[in-house]
Amino acid sequence: MxxxxxxxxxxxxxxxxxxxxxxxxxxxxxxxxxxxxxxxxxxxxxxxxxxxxxxxxxxxxxxxxxxxxxxxxxxxxxxxxxxxxxxxxxxxxxxxxxxxxxxxxxxxxxxxxxxxxxxxxxxxxxxxxxxxxxxxxxxxxxxxxxxxxxxxxxKQENLMSSIQKIAKEAKIVSFNAQVIAARSGDAGKEFAVVASVMTDITNEIEQLVAKALVSD
The missing domain is CATH 1.20.120 (Four Helix Bundle (Hemerythrin (Met), subunit A))
Structure with a gap:
């Protein structure tokens, strides 16, 4: 046994x-x-x-x-x-x-x-x-x-909750990065592009998590 x-x-x-x-x-x-x-x-x-x-x-x-x-x-x-x-x-x-x-x-x-x-x-x-x-x-x-x-x-709900939390934190970071990039003028343009892409990614993650929770 x-x-x-x-x-x-x-x-x-x-x-x-x-x-x-x-x-x-x-x-x-x-x-x-x-x-x-x-x-x-x-x-x-x-x-x-x-x-x-x-x-x-x-x-x-x-x-x-x-x-x-x-x-x-x-x-x-x-x-x-x-x-x-x-x-x-x-x-x-x-x-x-x-x-x-x-x-x-x-x-x-x-x-x-x-x-x-x-x-x-x-x-x-x-x-x-x-x-x-x-x-x-x-x-x-x-x-x-x-x-x-x-x-x-x-377990799945806890995992989704953790992903949502990380996505929100990443969105705050990307928003702050965009603000800093805007204040930096031309020197911050490339940084602004990266921050914008990061925002798009976090938005997509949040949508996928929301969809997964609803489908369950």
């Missing part, structure tokens, strides 16, 4: 990466139900066992990816997700237990040519429990996505 944000810091993923994480998390809910459904069907439909094994492998791989991360995904990288997975409810342990029970059921089916009757109510109960856990995780990702969007917008 990767360390979450330090106090005063917050990792902001781009929107595409957040959407990918939300989709992966949401797919886990679907896979969990597909695993259990195919296990239940395997007694009368042997081909369903292969579907259950395939879904369980994908479910297990995705869970490891979401928790530990890799070169593309960050793992457990923010405090709210860490709390949901490893907090008092220990949902990560529940997910691993679900994976283990499904593996045991698959092994039993392969050994005894059918799902043991004692496992049916257990799997049914876990199917309901695990989908609630996975839904909570997905909601946590969705809330993080909204929070990141607010942070991005705030």
């Amino acid at each position: 990767k360390k979450t944000d330090k106090p005063g810091q917050h990792t902001i993923l781009n929107s595409d990466r957040m959407v990918a994480l939300i989709n992966l998390s949401g797919r886990q809910r679907m896979l969990s139900q597909r695993i259990v459904l195919n296990l239940m069907m395997s007694t009368h439909h042997p081909e369903a066992l292969a579907h259950a094994k395939e879904a369980l492998a994908l479910f297990s791989q995705t869970h490891t990816l979401l928790v530990k991360g890799n070169h593309e995904y960050p793992g457990v990288y923010f405090a709210a997700l860490e709390k949901v997975l490893f907090g008092p409810e220990d949902n990560e342990a529940k997910i691993r237990q679900f994976i283990q029970h499904c593996q045991q059921a698959i092994s039993a089916c392969e050994s005894n040519q059918g799902l043991p009757a004692a496992m049916i109510p257990l799997l049914g109960e876990e199917a309901s429990l695990i989908v609630a856990v996975l839904n909570q995780i997905t909601v946590t990702y969705e809330n993080e996505s909204k929070h990141c969007e607010l942070l991005r917008r705030k």
Whole structure:
């Protein structure tokens, strides 16, 4: 598991990466139900066992990816997700237990040519429990996505504000330079041209910033 944000810091993923994480998390809910459904069907439909094994492998791989991360995904990288997975409810342990029970059921089916009757109510109960856990995780990702969007917008607004401030200061400097150039007569003509260009540039910057703020 990767360390979450330090106090005063917050990792902001781009929107595409957040959407990918939300989709992966949401797919886990679907896979969990597909695993259990195919296990239940395997007694009368042997081909369903292969579907259950395939879904369980994908479910297990995705869970490891979401928790530990890799070169593309960050793992457990923010405090709210860490709390949901490893907090008092220990949902990560529940997910691993679900994976283990499904593996045991698959092994039993392969050994005894059918799902043991004692496992049916257990799997049914876990199917309901695990989908609630996975839904909570997905909601946590969705809330993080909204929070990141607010942070991005705030950061952009602060940047635009800084640019506006610099542009205003530059305009004051260029105005003072034009005044000095005018008082210098012929000696200040070239300086006046530079000051005028500087004024035009600062005006253009202010217009671009204003346009950017409105378009957001």
